[in-house]
Amino acid sequence: MPAPVPGFPEAAMIACLFFVFLVPLAAAGISLINAGLGRSRSASHMMMAAISSLSIAAVVYFICGFAWQGFIGRPGHVLALSGKSWNWIAAEPFFFRGMAFDGSPASLAALLQIFCVGLAALIPLGSGADRWRLRASCASAAILAGWTYPLFAHWVWGGGWLAQLGANYGLGHGFIDPGGSSTIHVVGGLCALAVTWILGPRRGKYSPDGMAPAIPGHNGVLVLFGCLLALLGWFGLNSAGAILFTGSAPAQTILIAINTMLQAATGSLTAAIITGIRFGKPDASLSANGWVGGLVASSATCAFVVPAEAIVIGSIAGALVTFSVEWFELRLEVDDPGGAVSVHAVGGIWGILAIGLFARFHGPILNVAGNSLPVTGGGAPGQWLARVAANLWPELGPESHLPLPSSDRGRTPGHGSL
Amino acid sequence: MPAPVPGFPEAAMIACLFFVFLVPLAAAGISLINAGLGRSRSASHMMMAAISSLSIAAVVYFICGFAWQGFIGRPGHVLALSGKSWNWIAAEPFFFRGMAFDGSPASLAALLQIFCVGLAALIPLGSGADRWRLRASCASAAILAGWTYPLFAHWVWGGGWLAQLGANYGLGHGFIDPGGSSTIHVVGGLCALAVTWILGPRRGKYSPDGMAPAIPGHNGVLVLFGCLLALLGWFGLNSAGAILFTGSAPAQTILIAINTMLQAATGSLTAAIITGIRFGKPDASLSANGWVGGLVASSATCAFVVPAEAIVIGSIAGALVTFSVEWFELRLEVDDPGGAVSVHAVGGIWGILAIGLFARFHGPILNVAGNSLPVTGGGAPGQWLARVAANLWPELGPESHLPLPSSDRGRTPGHGSL
């Protein structure tokens, strides 16, 4: 029995374990949504692709993915550039070798990532519905889990250069994304966009006269039940991520869950209202997309906003997803049956933007190795802009000259203690 | 990071968090049961109504519901009547303003209630299956979440007048209902009764010659799988409620889970045996109703009975639900496809009665602000009657003259300590 890790009490470890164990429900929910939004004859194939992708992602991530992702405060390869050091990839041994499964944040992160990488691998399946071969989707899952995802996740969660932006250029806390709006969803959503590009639309989707008849999902019960399961998975994902990657205490997951629920609710209601006004009847598929879009955006913001702000963020996510689905389908002729590009890429980018616009930080954020960063409170428009900049356009400039609001000084570190 | 709340150790907080996170599975289960018991063509609409009701209930509860429900020991409006003070509605700010999400029981209750109010809002959907328009069901969910539910929940869980009965009139512990047999299920079930009243029966259900052909549910797999999910949700609901509203320790949830499981099992078996004897073949829909009826009754009693009593209570719940479904359908011509009135209203009333008949209290019950009430042990028929009275007919009289059994004196307060 290992001794408790300093600064990470056993209560936080057990809470985190429990949150991590909920995450596969997000994968189950997304699988059902993908299966329900496709055609009936390919539903079983879709679930088979989901199970296979999850399996391959887990095995490949175990083999080499974690070695390249790593964790804050563990070894990485560093580039020296313009006088500053940039950590661009981790340097762990393969096969989880040397990892002590002792309840440390690093070991919990390894377990969490096995599920997160599977979730990311499921996202392109929705876009490739009805036409993606099993072998190709498995190869895509392997590349995502073995290289693309670990690299980007290292930059954000592993103490890499995006997380270092704050310290290196004084850009506030650097790039913050506790639940993976960017690492899981933008990565998965852009991969989905590439897949639709390569596969082209389904036969009969775009006729020569430019009409694009909607091919409705075959099973609304699967889709909407999947939404409910995904909600539980997201509670786990956002809570575990906030504890492991941004130093939240277990008690703060109450706020996280409330925000997550409200964002899903408002995302779905906004989509229902918009489609109700435009088509005379709320559309179930787009409401489901709005629900998941709200969840995706919540991953970045849930720990740092108050519930009233979560409602605004969720409503905007629902509206963005609704219009984006139509825009991709009709303007760009991207045939994306699951709406994966809109839900995950657009929803994720909105989440990253929203954390810059809305987030208030009430304590040090532990996203760079060992160093609790100084706190910058929310409020002034200049700070908002700088924070958006830090999350999106790191080259825009420093915000280190902004004064610290005194109310945020002297807070205790984030983790709970018994 | 907030300091631990006195009397509510972090271990209880983390256990409670985990139980609260299971509650959405109850909502998912009830949604699937509703969808499976209706007609095939309305299954997708039913799930859409479920997601929308959950969303609206969450948002409205956030806006004003919690302000009127409150929590034990927090501000409320008090009426002075016949020399006693009656707390009839809470006086919290709207929008969760001023609420510290710090792991306190009040903040956990706020999170739990967001899910409970959604669960209550789902109940009438089963009764309105195949004929309730989406807009009307959303309006009903908003009224339930914004006014009806918070008011009644305040009376029982928020330190309101029903909870005060014990202290004000010496009626034992007052009205006790840890998991919400009354607040969630009787309220939801009576709302369902009103809905069937207003909507009238489905076309073709009652022919002029008085025949009422059964319209069987379209998908038994959905219904029975929903029952299994609901079981998990109820574990969470009963456990979290017992910790937050009646001061159970985390360890006592073992007994709660055993009782909950046994009540669901015997409820379902009793319904299967009764329908097997009467119709020659056990009826799957009524067995599912018996299962959920047993769960509903368990919400009131689970923390205060031994497993052998749980079996009796569950069996009676199953029998009551079975006969009640037929009675409502054939005698009262109430067309209730989901059996929601029988399962939730009848099952819930039985649960409230059963806690008076069977419950044994082994420690102070924390259901009135700050005051741990004195303990009255079970046993004497006079006490039973008084306790039923306290739970149902508060005007019947005091039981304060009943002696305390010495074995119950000097117990430590209910919450666990590390």
Place this chain on the structure above:
Amino acid sequence: MPAPVPGFPEAAMIACLFFVFLVPLAAAGISLINAGLGRSRSASHMMMAAISSLSIAAVVYFICGFAWQGFIGRPGHVLALSGKSWNWIAAEPFFFRGMAFDGSPASLAALLQIFCVGLAALIPLGSGADRWRLRASCASAAILAGWTYPLFAHWVWGGGWLAQLGANYGLGHGFIDPGGSSTIHVVGGLCALAVTWILGPRRGKYSPDGMAPAIPGHNGVLVLFGCLLALLGWFGLNSAGAILFTGSAPAQTILIAINTMLQAATGSLTAAIITGIRFGKPDASLSANGWVGGLVASSATCAFVVPAEAIVIGSIAGALVTFSVEWFELRLEVDDPGGAVSVHAVGGIWGILAIGLFARFHGPILNVAGNSLPVTGGGAPGQWLARVAANLWPELGPESHLPLPSSDRGRTPGHGSL
């Protein structure tokens, strides 16, 4: 509120509670797999049989099952044979009488077993699909839950003679099976074999000319979604079993979950690759069987191997299940629609073998009453053989002459401390 049990801190209790509450998801998953692998017209009947079996198993186990299973360190009937004492059946009172539901390991085990016995009772349903009458399956569940399962579980988990093998004959740790590969799955799988034997094949399965046309499962979505739910249930089952029956600390469940995930993944991938090579296209049903086969084998080994070994064990499980299904179906003319015999009996036996072949013990194993057994580290082939022997053929001989590797001496006991 009971005082914490010495040697079993509250943190371990709460973690264990949470793991136990996940176990019903395994039952839900297996039910869906059974329903999906049968014919469409019997899917609803299958779910009804599942709910009824779970209910009967819970009630019968409560009545007499636990009395005969007991728990390590609690009273049992002992036979003296060849100078050694053999504990062959527990001697608890019926109806959980005298059991203190106080968070002790025994009370947690009672709760866990209510779900485990239900899971075991579900296994034969898959084999009897499409032809087993409800009454007969209920009777089978009652016998399994009231006698067969408790007896065998007492031998392994209750301090019975199989667990005593180590102490009595110096056979290492005796028979070790934290998650129930043997007690749940081999018992359930052999029961399934008996059921297929008694019921005979479905009409039309084996024609007189010896052809056995495959009768494919009717709903791959149910099957594969069931696999995902089962994964969560297994996380709970393996973790709770390891804490209660072999003294793992909560932190060690991280390794358990990683191994469980990797075994499911490799089991499914191996089956997909083998069927892809042999039939030109990966078979979804056999991949699902491989997934569950990997889970079944993980129950024995998950706590005692490193992830790389889990991959080997899972791959072999997947291959064994794939060939075994064909062998039973074509050679032995056993018509087993759910593949329950192959998945649970063959997978479970492989798990028991694998723990002998691969396991490394890094601390005392608490599987015999009160006595932490001395530790035997892994490594030497002689020890492997002896350990296989201890797990399978207890008569083979002692391994007490094998030296203890010094690196394993002096480890602290397994349970976490706050």
